[in-house]
Amino acid sequence: MKNSKKPDFVYDPVEDKGKDLPLKNSEPAKSSPSSDPDFVFDPKKNPKEHIRARESAELVSEGSADKPHLNQKTQPSQNDMADEFDLPKKKKRRWPKVVLILALLLGAALGYLGWYLLHHAGKVSSNLFDFSSQLKGESRGRVNILLLGIGDPGHDGGALSDTNMVVSLDTTQKPAKVAMISLPRDLQVSIPGHGEAKINQANSDGGVDLAKETVSNTLGIPIDYYVVANFTGLKQAVDAVGGIDIHNDTLLSDPEYPCDNNQYRSCGYKLAPGNYHLDGTAALKFARCRKGTCGDDFGRAQRQQQVLTAIREKALSANTLANPLKVNDLLNAASNNVKTDLSLKNIQRLADLTKGLQKDQIMSIVFSLKPNGFLVTDKTSSNLLPAGGSFADIRKFVQNIFTVGPIWVEEPKITIENGTTTSGLGGKFKLKLENDGMAITITSVGNAKTKDYTTSQIIDYTGGKKPNTAAYLSKLLGVPVTQPTTPVKNPVVDFEVILGSDYAASIAPQNSSSNN
Secondary structure, eight states: OOOOOOOSOOOOTTTTTTOOOOOGGGOOOOOOTTOOOSOOOOTTSOHHHHHHHHHHHHHHHTTOTTSOOTTSOOOOOHHHHHHHTTOOOOOOOOHHHHHHHHHHHHHHHHHHHHHHHHHHHHHHBSOTTOOOSSOTTGGGTEEEEEEEEEOOTTSTTTTSOSEEEEEEEETTSSSOEEEEEEOOTTBEEEETTTEEEETTHHHHHHHHHHHHHHHHHHHTSOOOEEEEEEHHHHHHHHHHTTOEEEEEOSOEEETTOBOSSOTTSBOOEEEOSEEEEEOHHHHHHHHHOOSTTSOHHHHHHHHHHHHHHHHHHHHTSHHHHTOHHHHHHHHHHHHHHEEESOOHHHHHHHHHHTTTOOGGGSEEEEOBSSTTSBEEEOTTSSOEEETTSSSHHHHHHHHTHHHHHHHHTTOOEEEEEEOSSOTTHHHHHHHHHHHTTOOOEEEEEEEOSOSOOSSOEEEESSSSSOHHHHHHHHHHHTSOEEOOSSOOSSOSOSEEEEEOHHHHHHHSOOOOOOOO
């Protein structure tokens, strides 16, 4: 057996531990403090590290002139060190800069919005910087705002107030109760410093301050704020909220209604009964028509209240408040056509007080020539006068509007019958209603068929359609309201009141005894 040639180098990891690897041809390496082998295998190292080291050694052995020899002391780069020790690359944090930029953009946007609101609000309000937490009148439980509607600039009689309305809020309730009280423009009143004249003359004679004083004296209530708007403001407000929905009860026909482009010509106006969605132009016609079958100033006042209520409902809806374009259109309409002494803070407070108020909860009051309408026509002119010869009854009614108003708007008719042997009991009950200021039409006062009623009765012929009157009568007599035993077609009254001995006892004078 031939002896095999012994290999030049055999690696033993135990025996050769810590020793330098021998060079090829078994020539010992010269020891030098400045000379290191190109490659030294270390079993403790990761194989990947050996591969990288061997590749570097081969590059050096090939005599690359543009790379330094591995034996030269070179400073490793940061990327080489990170790769050598498998360190993750550090990411730059950019989010603080992004947040800063967004904050600056948001601040600029809010600043512009604030300037924009102040710019428009400054055109509208004469009391812009009132930041009071409460409105004038809240301390007494009632806030009164005068609304005046005037013509556009250049309109014939533009300073005359064709709309004279007081919006009154009972702030003791939540949401606040609201009453809209309209005074016809032909109502003859005393204008301080100008004598007797139609109420629409006050604004023309002395501006809004004189109008406030005149209305306050007429109704016997303080006026806390005012809003003056013209025709264009109404049209633009309706268009800004996307139109309004209204219901027309009767045929409206005004052959003398002026043309859109020429107020001195008549183009007429007609609207059949039904439900409508009106734009600004149509809404203005609906609110202004007064001749023909439009019901004179009384019918016009009712429709004006209807339009204002519809605008309020749309303006406070989520669809409007969440739409910047609609809000912008409302601001533009107001800034050019509305003047008020309400500040932005005041308006916000009004919105808070009436939050949750439904339009059918707003009381509509229009003084008229109807029974209990408080007005009569002057025999020598077209002016309207208070029915009682003075404004005493009107003032009493307005001052107690939230008590008597809900019954007044139902226009109830009742008959009173005495079901007892107590003489004059029916007349005393009638006087009680009048003293309470209740605008209830009493068609008759007489005796019941029998005089043996021990308990009073209230018979409702409306089928529950006049709940405020029913509740008042029930509380006054202390008995429940009942329905007729048999249905009655076309009843002549809404309620039949039969007084029993229980009511006679309740109003009888009490005998008082003195103690000696």
